[in-house]
Amino acid sequence: MPELPEMENYKILLNQKIAGQIITDVQINREKSINLNPDLFMKTVQHQKIITIKRRGKLLLFHLQNGQILLLHLMLGGWMYYGTEEDKPKRTIQVRLSFGEHHLYFIGLRLGYLHLYNSTHTEEHLSHLGPEPLSNDFSINEFKERINHKHGRLKTTLLDQEFIAGIGNYYSAEICYGAGIMPTKDIDDLEEPKREKLYQSIQSILQKGIQNGGYMDNPLFKDDTLTGGFNELCQVYDREGEKCKRCGTIIQMETISSRKTFYCPNCQK
Template sequence: MPELPEMENYRRKLSDRILNIPISKVIVNREKSINVHPDEFQATLIGAKVIFVERRGKHLIFHLNDGRRLLLHLMLGGLLYMAKEEEERPSRSTQIEIFFGDRILCFIGLRLGYLHLLTAKETEKALRDLGPELMDRRMTKERFVRLLGTRRGALKSLLVNQHAVAGIGNCYADEIAFDAGIHPSAKVQHLSEVSLERLYDSAVKVLEEATEGGGYMEMPFSTDDRLTGGYDDQCKVYDREGEACVRCGTAIARIEQSGRKAFYCPSCQHEE
């Protein structure tokens, strides 16, 4: 599932390609991926312009020039692809296509994901339960420590809880825990203030590096995209079961935690 770095990568690339270009055509191949009738969806978008692309957690918000919004959540398996010519279209089927001049923004894999047409107020309501973001300028180490100090439960479960902290999923929760040297099953309420401060530093470091590295998504955003997916090879533990730890050489292990896989180093990460 795309997480904060992947969605921020998409946001930056979209901001360079689609802003203030009138939408000339809209194709809806899967009605369940939108929240209104396809005729209304198409009629509203054709002729409209995206004036700003915002990211909130794992969501993208396309601000339209009439004040309305398109709220995107790719969920599990969702991808974006920008085709410039008809022959550049991806081989996978698309659920929605939006045409910006000679570019086509393809929404792929929206089996669980969605692109909803909303008012500003409806968008705010849809996102109101999301927790704060670690990359927000208002987030500080002190605030992070206070925030986690009110929580209980396993570290990984907390990091992927979008009501607690927005934007982190399975991959980066594991990478953050590894960088901080904390076991994914460690109880947050038992972590010292020093450990929580180290966790904050690791979270900021991993998310910044992953964002600048293009995230871990394998499929490029366009034919000339050389960045997207670049961070995949830099993951230290996620999906690396059996491989040698880059710190100590111990084999990376995998456990099941609340129905999720968690990858970690048995030697480097401790429950403290």
């Protein structure tokens, strides 16, 4: 599932590609991927200029000139491609937004969605989300205050979108590795230095993920060399049975709250 760095990468690249452009056509191939009658959806979106694209947690917000917002959550298996009919992927397209001869394809939206809301309903839909971990307002003191009210395993807490927005299964494993903490550790047992190390790891891992285009393999457009670059920098996620790049110990996997989590038993205490 795309997480904060993947969606931030999409946001940056799509702002370069389609911000300021007018949606010339809308194609709906799967009605369950949207939240309105297809005719009303297309009538409201078509011929609208995309003012800007923003991100909140794991979601993207396409702000339209008429004040409406397209809210995208890719969920598990969702991704996008921007290009022409000639170079589009040979995959089932659920929704297509056209910009002349170029199109933005929404792929794999079996669990994900592209919903249309006004600004009030958008705020209501996002109101449960916790703070953005890379925001200037999210200081170490803010982090400590929030984590002081949490209990249970660290892994589960990092996945809680009401605690912090945008971190999922992939980056929670990488963050715990970066902090040198076992993901199974109980938060009540985390001493002050470890809490500070955890905050620093959240900052550095997410920023590194964004700088390297996230971990998703599928390029956003033809000749896109950035998207997916973080995959090669991954330390533990999905590397069960391989050697730790730091110490050589075999990476292990454990299921926590029905999620696979990966760690180095030597580097993480």
